[in-house]
Amino acid sequence: MEKPVPVGKVENAVVNGSDPCQDQEIDSCPPQTGYRHSIWRSVLFYALVVVPAGLGLLLAYWFPAVWLRLTAYRCPLGSASRVIVKDLDGNKCVEVVKTAILPGHTHQPIRIGHTCVGLKEVWSGGVVRYLIHRHLRYLYQPSVGKFVLLRGLDDGHTSSALHGMRGGLSLEQHSKRACLYGENSIDVPVKPYHVLLVEEVLHPFYVFQLVSVVFWIVEQYYYYAGAVFLISCVSVIISLLQTRRHLQQIHDIAFSSTTVSVVREGREMSGVSSSSLVPGDVLVVPPSGLLLPCDAALLTGQAIVNEAMLTGESVPVTKTPLPPSSLHYLPSSSSHKRHTLFCGTQVVQTRFYGNERVLAAVVGTGFSTAKGGMVRSILFPRKLSVRFYVDAMKFVLLLSILAGCGFIYTLAINFYFKFQVKDTILRAFDVITIAVPPALPAALTVGIVYALARLRKNNIFCISPQRVTLAGKVKLVCFDKTGTLTEDSLDLLGVQPVVAGSFTSGLCSARDLPQCPLLYAMATTHSIATINGKLTGDPIDLKMFQGTGWVLREPPPGSFDTLTPTIACPPKGGGGEILGSEVELAQLRMFTFSSDLQRMSVIVRVAPTSDPKQLHVFCKGAPETICQLCRPNSVPGDFPEVLGSLTQQGYRVLAVAHRPLHMAWHKAERVKREVVECDLRLAGLVVMQNRLKSQTTPVMSSLSHAGIRNVMITGDHLLTAVCVARECGMIPSTHSVIVAETTPTSLVSFRVLGEGRSPTTESGEEGTTPLIIKAGDLQPPFHMALDGKTFSVLRESSSQDDYQRVLVKGTVFARMAPDQKAQLVRDLQSIGYGVAMCGDGANDCGALKAAHAGISLSETEASVASPFTSKIPDISCVPILLREGRCALVTSFSIFKFMALYSLAEFITVSILYSVTRQYSIVTIFRGKTFTRIFWSLFDLIHIPTFQ
Numbered sequence: 001m002e003k004p005v006p007v008g009k010v011e012n013a014v015v016n017g018s019d020p021c022q023d024q025e026i027d028s029c030p031p032q033t034g035y036r037h038s039i040w041r042s043v044l045f046y047a048l049v050v051v052p053a054g055l056g057l058l059l060a061y062w063f064p065a066v067w068l069r070l071t072a073y074r075c076p077l078g079s080a081s082r083v084i085v086k087d088l089d090g091n092k093c094v095e096v097v098k099t100a101i102l103p104g105h106t107h108q109p110i111r112i113g114h115t116c117v118g119l120k121e122v123w124s125g126g127v128v129r130y131l132i133h134r135h136l137r138y139l140y141q142p143s144v145g146k147f148v149l150l151r152g153l154d155d156g157h158t159s160s161a162l163h164g165m166r167g168g169l170s171l172e173q174h175s176k177r178a179c180l181y182g183e184n185s186i187d188v189p190v191k192p193y194h195v196l197l198v199e200e201v202l203h204p205f206y207v208f209q210l211v212s213v214v215f216w217i218v219e220q221y222y223y224y225a226g227a228v229f230l231i232s233c234v235s236v237i238i239s240l241l242q243t244r245r246h247l248q249q250i251h252d253i254a255f256s257s258t259t260v261s262v263v264r265e266g267r268e269m270s271g272v273s274s275s276s277l278v279p280g281d282v283l284v285v286p287p288s289g290l291l292l293p294c295d296a297a298l299l300t301g302q303a304i305v306n307e308a309m310l311t312g313e314s315v316p317v318t319k320t321p322l323p324p325s326s327l328h329y330l331p332s333s334s335s336h337k338r339h340t341l342f343c344g345t346q347v348v349q350t351r352f353y354g355n356e357r358v359l360a361a362v363v364g365t366g367f368s369t370a371k372g373g374m375v376r377s378i379l380f381p382r383k384l385s386v387r388f389y390v391d392a393m394k395f396v397l398l399l400s401i402l403a404g405c406g407f408i409y410t411l412a413i414n415f416y417f418k419f420q421v422k423d424t425i426l427r428a429f430d431v432i433t434i435a436v437p438p439a440l441p442a443a444l445t446v447g448i449v450y451a452l453a454r455l456r457k458n459n460i461f462c463i464s465p466q467r468v469t470l471a472g473k474v475k476l477v478c479f480d481k482t483g484t485l486t487e488d489s490l491d492l493l494g495v496q497p498v499v500a501g502s503f504t505s506g507l508c509s510a511r512d513l514p515q516c517p518l519l520y521a522m523a524t525t526h527s528i529a530t531i532n533g534k535l536t537g538d539p540i541d542l543k544m545f546q547g548t549g550w551v552l553r554e555p556p557p558g559s560f561d562t563l564t565p566t567i568a569c570p571p572k573g574g575g576g577e578i579l580g581s582e583v584e585l586a587q588l589r590m591f592t593f594s595s596d597l598q599r600m601s602v603i604v605r606v607a608p609t610s611d612p613k614q615l616h617v618f619c620k621g622a623p624e625t626i627c628q629l630c631r632p633n634s635v636p637g638d639f640p641e642v643l644g645s646l647t648q649q650g651y652r653v654l655a656v657a658h659r660p661l662h663m664a665w666h667k668a669e670r671v672k673r674e675v676v677e678c679d680l681r682l683a684g685l686v687v688m689q690n691r692l693k694s695q696t697t698p699v700m701s702s703l704s705h706a707g708i709r710n711v712m713i714t715g716d717h718l719l720t721a722v723c724v725a726r727e728c729g730m731i732p733s734t735h736s737v738i739v740a741e742t743t744p745t746s747l748v749s750f751r752v753l754g755e756g757r758s759p760t761t762e763s764g765e766e767g768t769t770p771l772i773i774k775a776g777d778l779q780p781p782f783h784m785a786l787d788g789k790t791f792s793v794l795r796e797s798s799s800q801d802d803y804q805r806v807l808v809k810g811t812v813f814a815r816m817a818p819d820q821k822a823q824l825v826r827d828l829q830s831i832g833y834g835v836a837m838c839g840d841g842a843n844d845c846g847a848l849k850a851a852h853a854g855i856s857l858s859e860t861e862a863s864v865a866s867p868f869t870s871k872i873p874d875i876s877c878v879p880i881l882l883r884e885g886r887c888a889l890v891t892s893f894s895i896f897k898f899m900a901l902y903s904l905a906e907f908i909t910v911s912i913l914y915s916v917t918r919q920y921s922i923v924t925i926f927r928g929k930t931f932t933r934i935f936w937s938l939f940d941l942i943h944i945p946t947f948q
């Protein structure tokens, strides 16, 4: 029996960085108007088209919505053959309504979102009506009377329901869904050159240019017409090559096709084309890995995945099976992301128990996947408003109005002087070609074309060319810290264990630790794995584990035992013994690291043991977070001071905690994270050193010299971040730092870092709200530093003015969650900054997308993580990009100024000459000689700047 097919409804998603699925705003049910074809209206329309020599066809091509209104009549959506769909920017697209006949019996009810309606109601006779808008399918839903976005299994299915699908679809179910969902592929067509040429030439400006050239030839301006024609051809060819290269680049990134094994009819079928996958299919992930062709929820086993395609970060991420629950499954939610295999990412290894297969339920296909969303956001970007372009268009409008006046004026003057009708008309039209410079679009894009080529030479790749000019407007650059300003690799400086409720004095080496929870936690609380014979994983985890000197014993693929999955043990003769045998720590369950939670945990069995139910929980993460999960009496009284003194020196500090867990293994397999991560005992601190990259300080100083503000947005501790900011020159040594922090007594309080006092107000009182901190309050100038918690409080509870003042003075934003990073970028934009963001990690994705110019430092060129990807692994790419952006913008602006003046001067002189002379030839001479002189003197005055 056909199970209900979800055809869902989503709330308007907000651009959300940490969430690849919400990369593009989607309106699940955009405003729609239906139309049906009308024969008599069409006949009338085409008659009108023929009369003005095809001009109507051009207008229909430029304004399809107007064309539809003229040739069809409005009707209810249920009977429409074409629909006008309005997007979030207010643009109107005409979409054709298609029908598909579902195979098999179609009398079962069908679920639409969270409601059930009879199938007959939706599809009379098994016919389904749908339209494709921007690569997404919208299905006609009679109860709503609208076309509603067709979603995968991410709407209305509980995690338990997904587990219930392990048997796979029947063949009939599959063929019905295949008919509904279409092919599973993200295929961006690379249009052939001739199609691109036609599209390019039909651009209103080129059409205008062509008409102008014809007029000039008729008027015998052969050289001028020839020159403009030649320039236009070169411009069309450059633009064509550019568009084609861009399309090819997106196509190569987006498209992939492979064969997979799926479970259908309850049995495994291999060699199935990935394009035939539909939501509800069950994928068998092979141990050798797989480039994922869809979004899928992991049901059994574990997978180690490289998500560089989506995040730009090549660090392997461990995905664990989705726990069955009554919660609705949402692949993008922070709690379900770690159980979801995203399309376009590479599974490098799988782990499974005994003979069990690694199964994943397909939840989204094609453009409805996370990767599909990102590709759509490249193909259909939200309107970017660069003031220069907006003003340029306004100016062109003004010129057009002027041209209209000139046209009427010339007609009048020529009739007055009784010139021939043919000459009069030609001259009148000529005035229009004079007033509106036809080569304008080419002029506006030439800078971008050159900038892109030079960026490519510098190993900076761009998937969104219109962002180049935005980079030229950047006034503030946000930097991620770890891996961007500082090296990826860390040095383990030492550990500070807690013994009997107090810290030991000073740091010691992890290798000198006795058998204790801190050592065990360091050996097991990680997600590293051996891939191609090399230990691979998060640099923090790697350094911490290697610091213990222990070894990792992983079972060979296929022999993954339920009770001893991955074992950490001391090296041979390393001395670690309990109950007379060598100690072995078996990692039974892992709660993976998440930037939002700032921690990770494992459930471990310490062997040998006399009680098989005696398990242990080890947890590591940001010290403040871990401290909150610990029993208060296990946290030393001088915890803040010890942490403060370490972070003030710029060290990266992690806290480690543990607790015994008396629980049978099968229960531990299902236990919830919140149940395990509580009532912990602090075991100690792990201290790492993170060095600055050699390029960081010089780049920082060159940006400051260029008047660009630098801001750090990091997930790390505030004091560590401030120390790094000082070290790299982001905060000069002579400037003060005011730390804003939330306190239980006041909303937000302020203190001057290093002095402990609060900044005084103009009236001499100590300040408690940003409102009373004035720029001149402290001498020399000050910078503000705050953490994510304070950021949220200020954002939500303080006045607009106060918050904006913090935005203007804030230099270090620490302990920021991925969503907060993106929010901060948007807020900085809202107060008028052109913002660039440079980052390297998954937690920066949202901010990279939100910024005017997001630059991802990534080894991979083919990533949809951000508009710009730099293979240069340091921030030296930032000034290169900003310089190219400025060059492109300045070039466009200067050419625009030149062309506008050229047109205006010519228009005015010709108009004056028409009114003072009857001799048309004099006008021609003036256009040829005098005007050229004026024009070159103006050209001299303007100085077209060089690119650099």
Ligand SMILES: Nc1ncnc2c1ncn2[C@@H]1O[C@H](COP(=O)(O)OP(=O)(O)OP(=O)(O)O)[C@@H](O)[C@H]1O
Residues within 6 Å of the ligand: 480, 481, 482, 483, 538, 540, 541, 593, 595, 596, 598, 599, 600, 620, 621, 622, 623, 653, 654, 713, 714, 715, 716, 717, 816, 841, 843
């Ligand atoms: N693998 C890990 N296991 C446990 N805790 C971690 C791990 N990695 C980072 N943390 C903790 O979580 C915090 C937040 O990490 P996150 O990755 O969001 O930012 P970050 O790496 O510190 O800084 P940045 O945002 O500059 O890259 C870190 O400061 C650290 O305390």
